[in-house]
Amino acid sequence: MTSVSTVIDSxxxxxxxxxxxxxxxxxxxxxxxTVGDIYHPRPRLTCRNVDVCYDNGAAHAxxxxxxxxxEMEVLAMIGPSGCGKSTxxxxxxxxxxxxxxxxxxxxxxxxxxxxxxxDLDVVPLRARVGMVFQKPxxxxxxxxxxxxxxxxxxxxxxNKAELDEVVESSLKRAALWGEVCDRLHQPGTGLSxxxxxxxxxxxxxxxxxxxxxxxxxxxALDPIATAKVEELIDELRKRxxxxxxxxxxxxxxxxxxxxxxxxxxxxxxxDETDRIFTxxxxxxxxxxxxxxxx
Amino acid sequence: xxSTETRHTVHRFDDELNEIAKxxxxxxxxxxxxxxxxxxxxxxxxxxxxxxxxRRDRKLNNLDIExxxxxxxxxxxxxxxxxxxxxxxxxxxxxxxxxxTGDEARKIAALCVxxxxxxxxxxxxxxxxxxxxxxxxxxxxLEVAMQAFSSLDIEKAFSVLLMDEELEIRxxxxxxxxxxxxxEDARNVGHFVDIVLGIRALERFGGHAKNIAGHVIFLATANxxxxxxxxxxxxxxxxxxx
Numbered sequence: 001m002t003s004v005s006t007v008i009d010s011x012x013x014x015x016x017x018x019x020x021x022x023x024x025x026x027x028x029x030x031x032x033x034t035v036g037d038i039y040h041p042r043p044r045l046t047c048r049n050v051d052v053c054y055d056n057g058a059a060h061a062x063x064x065x066x067x068x069x070x071e072m073e074v075l076a077m078i079g080p081s082g083c084g085k086s087t088x089x090x091x092x093x094x095x096x097x098x099x100x101x102x103x104x105x106x107x108x109x110x111x112x113x114x115x116x117x118x119d120l121d122v123v124p125l126r127a128r129v130g131m132v133f134q135k136p137x138x139x140x141x142x143x144x145x146x147x148x149x150x151x152x153x154x155x156x157x158x159n160k161a162e163l164d165e166v167v168e169s170s171l172k173r174a175a176l177w178g179e180v181c182d183r184l185h186q187p188g189t190g191l192s193x194x195x196x197x198x199x200x201x202x203x204x205x206x207x208x209x210x211x212x213x214x215x216x217x218x219x220a221l222d223p224i225a226t227a228k229v230e231e232l233i234d235e236l237r238k239r240x241x242x243x244x245x246x247x248x249x250x251x252x253x254x255x256x257x258x259x260x261x262x263x264x265x266x267x268x269x270x271d272e273t274d275r276i277f278t279x280x281x282x283x284x285x286x287x288x289x290x291x292x293x294x
Numbered sequence: 295x296x297s298t299e300t301r302h303t304v305h306r307f308d309d310e311l312n313e314i315a316k317x318x319x320x321x322x323x324x325x326x327x328x329x330x331x332x333x334x335x336x337x338x339x340x341x342x343x344x345x346x347x348x349r350r351d352r353k354l355n356n357l358d359i360e361x362x363x364x365x366x367x368x369x370x371x372x373x374x375x376x377x378x379x380x381x382x383x384x385x386x387x388x389x390x391x392x393x394x395t396g397d398e399a400r401k402i403a404a405l406c407v408x409x410x411x412x413x414x415x416x417x418x419x420x421x422x423x424x425x426x427x428x429x430x431x432x433x434x435x436l437e438v439a440m441q442a443f444s445s446l447d448i449e450k451a452f453s454v455l456l457m458d459e460e461l462e463i464r465x466x467x468x469x470x471x472x473x474x475x476x477x478e479d480a481r482n483v484g485h486f487v488d489i490v491l492g493i494r495a496l497e498r499f500g501g502h503a504k505n506i507a508g509h510v511i512f513l514a515t516a517n518x519x520x521x522x523x524x525x526x527x528x529x530x531x532x533x534x535x536x
Contacts, residue, residue: 249375250373253375277375277376277379278375278376278379278380278516279376279380279516280376285376286376286377287300289375289376290302290374290375290376290377290378291302291303291304291307292300292301292302292303293303
């Protein structure tokens with residue numbers, strides 16, 4: 001069951017100040033409050049005091065996280081396994097709704113609109129906030145159908161010609177068109193791992209999302225396929241806001257403009273990526289990114 | 295140069311950093327020795343000793359190359375970030391400065407050879423006194439800079455920057471002092487040029503010590519202080535005025 005403790009007054013939606021974890025819960029394992037800069041001058045997603053608990057409160061996965069995700073930026077979320085970065089990512093399009101006993105509290109707003117509002121329909125939300133997973137998961141259908149599926153069910157194409165156009169432009173934006181244009185009706189599962197992942201990205205962008213969430217999108221790919229996806233992320237940033245969870249520090253450094261470091265469910269530090277990787281302010285961040293964690 | 299307090303998960307990484315740190319320490323020790331030995335050769339009027347200093351400069355050159363190679367390998371293999379990255383960049387810069395201090399010490403040794411292996415009239419101890427005092431000062435600067443590097447001591451590093459300001463004042467004053475020798479006795483003109491070149495080499499030696507101190511501050515604080523004056527640096531680092 002998912003619940004939202006903070007009901008946002010739409011008139012005053014910009015006025016929620018983040019509360020420091022230290023003020024609320026007291027210092028925890030070297031962490032008191034997020035250092036760096038959680039704000040963005042042009043936020044698309046505004047998260048304030050987000051808590052996530054599993055097993056009906058028995059496991060506290062995210063603790064009072066507040067941050068902005070800005071337009072046309074790539075935000076990288078890094079941290080050791082179990083730190084909550086994927087859990088937090090899944091909060092951004094309510095993927096956690098599908099998990100029994102998961103409770104999300106706090107406020108997450110997309111362009112000012114509370115996404116955990118009771119009135120909000122999650123289906124269009126997930127079209128606006130698309131997701132690409134760790135393992136490429138194309139549908140067992142043709143390449144064409146993989147991309148056409150979303151626009152068709154969301155009614156984004158009036159006829160076949162429009163649908164063809166959406167498929168072509170999505171595959172082009174995913175830098176896959178040149179490799180598949182002559183075999184659109186062959187199974188998507190027949191592509192290589194890197195191509196399958198780009199097909200999944202094409203599928204996500206076919207429904208014209210505003211935000212794309214990527215959960216370790218390159219962890220199953222070889223270096224060449226990884227480089228192609230990273231190049232694609234850089235290209236997609238011109239149109240979309242991208243949030244990427246990655247275990248590769250080098251990838252975070254390469255693709256993102258800002259980086260958030262999570263530790264034991266806390267957002268320890270968030271700042272410009274350049275700064276995080278040259279002069280992090282928190283010892284926990286320094287220890288993690290230099291390989292001295294733990 | 296102490297690597298970070300916590301061990302790296304890959305212990306070999308720490309070992310590699312420590313190996314590099316040892317080589318840098320060794321270079322610092324040799325650089326100071328080179329200057330002291332060059333000045334001793336000058337004092338003892340011993341060109342053989344000076345030749346030894348000149349030959350030994352190769353040791354510093356070789357260490358410079360060895361450290362650079364290790365730095366390149368470490369960057370390629372370990373992709374260091376944050377303090378590790380600053381450390382490795384600082385090391386690369388420090389060894390360049392140390393190699394150059396060796397070049398300046400060699401110039402002092404070459405002065406000795408020039409004075410005592412040619413038909414040159416040997417300058418009096420009086421006229422060489424400025425070289426002796428200045429060499430003592432700049433070798434202390436380098437020693438303190440290397441201590442600051444080993445212990446990442448910002449205050450010590452800052453003290454080297456202050457010493458460099460004093461060095462510049464001394465340099466100007468020595469130049470004025472030397473010009474009086476020429477005015478007193480025109481026969482001193484030949485030495486004047488040699489001694490000025492020697493003083494200039496020592497001033498540069500001190501300049502390299504100052505650069506090393508700047509690298510220490512960059513390593514420890516991530517602040518690039520190369521083009522700031524002492525007051526600005528004091529303010530930036532929140533150091534107390536002495």
